[in-house]
Amino acid sequence: MYWNEKFECMPEEKLKQLQLRYLKEVTAWVYERVPAYRAKFDEKGVVPADIRSLGDVVKLPFTIKTDLRDNYPFGFLAVPMNEVFRIHASSGTTGKSTTTAFTTDDMQQWGECVARTIWAPGIRPGDMVQIAFGYGLFTGGLGFTIGSETLGCTVVPTGAGMTERQITLMKDFEVDGIFCTPSYALTIAEKAEDMGVDLRNLPVKASVCGAEPFTVAMRKEIEDRFGIKCGETYGLTELSGPGAGYACEAQEGIHINEDHYLVEIVDTETLEPVAEGDKGEVVLTSLQRRAMPMIRYRTRDISRFYKGRCTCGRTSVRIEKVYGRSDDMLIISGVNVFPSQIESLLLDINEIAPLYVLMVSKKGHLDKLSVKFELKPEMYALGSEKLKEIADRAKSHIHSNTGINVGIEIAEPMTIARSEGKAVRIIDQRCKRLDSANSEGHSSI
Numbered sequence: 001m002y003w004n005e006k007f008e009c010m011p012e013e014k015l016k017q018l019q020l021r022y023l024k025e026v027t028a029w030v031y032e033r034v035p036a037y038r039a040k041f042d043e044k045g046v047v048p049a050d051i052r053s054l055g056d057v058v059k060l061p062f063t064i065k066t067d068l069r070d071n072y073p074f075g076f077l078a079v080p081m082n083e084v085f086r087i088h089a090s091s092g093t094t095g096k097s098t099t100t101a102f103t104t105d106d107m108q109q110w111g112e113c114v115a116r117t118i119w120a121p122g123i124r125p126g127d128m129v130q131i132a133f134g135y136g137l138f139t140g141g142l143g144f145t146i147g148s149e150t151l152g153c154t155v156v157p158t159g160a161g162m163t164e165r166q167i168t169l170m171k172d173f174e175v176d177g178i179f180c181t182p183s184y185a186l187t188i189a190e191k192a193e194d195m196g197v198d199l200r201n202l203p204v205k206a207s208v209c210g211a212e213p214f215t216v217a218m219r220k221e222i223e224d225r226f227g228i229k230c231g232e233t234y235g236l237t238e239l240s241g242p243g244a245g246y247a248c249e250a251q252e253g254i255h256i257n258e259d260h261y262l263v264e265i266v267d268t269e270t271l272e273p274v275a276e277g278d279k280g281e282v283v284l285t286s287l288q289r290r291a292m293p294m295i296r297y298r299t300r301d302i303s304r305f306y307k308g309r310c311t312c313g314r315t316s317v318r319i320e321k322v323y324g325r326s327d328d329m330l331i332i333s334g335v336n337v338f339p340s341q342i343e344s345l346l347l348d349i350n351e352i353a354p355l356y357v358l359m360v361s362k363k364g365h366l367d368k369l370s371v372k373f374e375l376k377p378e379m380y381a382l383g384s385e386k387l388k389e390i391a392d393r394a395k396s397h398i399h400s401n402t403g404i405n406v407g408i409e410i411a412e413p414m415t416i417a418r419s420e421g422k423a424v425r426i427i428d429q430r431c432k433r434l435d436s437a438n439s440e441g442h443s444s445i
């Protein structure tokens with residue numbers, strides 16, 4: 001039933017004891033070895049010995065991306081460099097990149113967390129998996145590689161891109177699983193249709209997607225077009241990359257690998273823990289890592305805890321699927337909206353393809369949102385009257401659900417850029433800052 005029943009289904013009390021032991025160890029570890037952490041602890045007047053219960057975690061200082069940038073590249077390293085097995089980094093589109101480092105033990109833990117992730121939608125030891133995430137400093141490709149190796153799979157490391165070849169290899173090698181970003185999965189599906197390949201007739205049975213937010217509608221589209229079960233991973237470069245959490249077969253929220261990560265949800269303004277079930281910012285502490293552990297890392301991801309045990313039998317806490325990073329939130333005429341909400345609403349309309357761009361501009365003092373999307377291939381040919389009807393329907397559906405009046409543009413077929421990794425969904429023309437949603441999102445796995 002599970003890849004690692006002992007930890008995935010550990011009784012709550014036992015899990016809490018384990019987490020407390022790890023939390024004590026990791027706080028002592030960083031306090032002794034990382035001057036930047038020691039300074040932050042001292043400033044808050046807290047020492048590792050103050051951690052006597054899990055609740056005491058709130059006494060510890062938060063860590064934010066700026067801390068990592070200020071101490072770039074290796075100020076947060078807690079071991080000598082000759083004990084570092086691997087370094088990864090975020091792309092740094094919006095400034096200095098943030099780095100993360102692994103000891104050999106850290107690598108094993110990473111492999112374990114990702115193995116649980118890919119087991120969940122049905123990948124098993126002995127399966128052949130195609131890894132179509134980017135390789136390199138980005139954690140996607142190599143993270144899924146170590147997870148697949150840990151599980152005992154045969155790895156086909158295609159990396160992202162060369163979409164025709166991806167499909168040819170899937171077919172020729174008879175792969176069982178494919179891992180990539182959700183937008184790239186759809187690019188593959190579209191190309192396969194062009195090539196006359198019905199993915200549903202191939203042996204591939206499961207995928208795991210991640211590294212960009214994706215909606216339930218998008219997941220169902222992938223499952224339908226590939227004829228597979230689609231899992232999901234959650235993670236950030238700073239916290240190792242993929243594998244901090246994963247969707248189980250029940251597909252209700254994201255199980256956090258709690259023996260590796262302590263998760264909190266805090267109010268974005270007060271930074272106090274939110275009331276049960278309320279939304280807030282996800283804060284993660286890496287419990288077992290040694291090279292560059294993160295203490296109370298503010299992810300900027302907005303989510304909430306799920307109540308109760310999951311039907312799958314795993315005991316780990318679940319958070320709601322992360323639909324957006326607080327940095328990604330658009331404020332249009334005073335209304336807060338996540339790009340993924342717009343995606344979800346667009347995909348409620350049957351004729352619309354999951355290919356869209358959101359354009360934000362300023363008209364006078366007002367922010368204006370325009371949505372440009374493609375239709376499913378056979379729809380565009382139905383003529384201008386039909387197109388106008390679809391556009392009106394989309395506009396009114398978005399308005400009635402968000403209160404925002406958006407401009408609508410139906411793009412000609414094949415004019416919106418196809419993604420080979422992280423899709424560019426937002427064009428923010430309001431000011432020249434580079435840190436619009438998608439560029440900042442690069443730090444997610």
Ligand SMILES: [Zn+2]
Pocket residue numbers: 248249250251255310311312313314
């Ligand atoms: Zn579950």
